[in-house]
Amino acid sequence: MKLKKMKSKKNIVAKVKIGVLVSGGGTNLQAIIDACESGILKGLAEIVVVISSRPDAYALERAQKHGIHSKPITRRNFDNDASFCAAIAEELKAHSVDLVCLAGFVHMISPEFISRFQGKILNIHPALLPKYGGKGMYGHHVHNAVIKAREKESGATVHWVDEHYDHGDIIIQKKVPVLPDDNCESLAKRVLEAEHKIYPQAILKVIKEKW
Ligand code: GRF
16 A cells, blocks of 8 residues: 555554454454554554454454454355455455455465455464475474474464465564473464464564555
């Protein structure tokens, strides 16, 4: 968005409009909500729509509790990925979204969607990319692979989304230690805490650089 468009006649800078795509519990969504309401994104950004690929995702309830428009859009109601992603894109456009944040969204997004929101899509991944990324590397698969490889550290990454899995430019990473007695759950918990810190930080960085 051009600076010109962001300023009203009274010279008040409009907030960057965020759309969040989720599929699950939505703890990262919550971190972004909190940052917009009372944290580092206050006055700078607002979540205008939350779209969940699962109608029973707790993330939808989180949005409703904060008065944020939310909508389930389910993959099985569409013939293919392209039409599924096109429906999501329409909803985002209807809310004039400036920035799309994937937060535990479990579907690959279509090339058409990526080109429609070129340079405006962020994702969070529970590892230090480029390690432990790519197809099949999600959730417990990531943490189990890290533990199996006897890594001394893992972490979280916020990155731009391009047409390849977990591939776009990295915006922020945060490391956490892998402890000798860690299991998948204990490591996932530590990484998730890091995710909640860096997702709002990455959004702030992007807003400062782009807007
Ligand atoms: C996070 O670990 C995120 O890195 C991954 O999916 C998980 C989502 O968790 N992409 P939540 O729904 O935000 O709690």
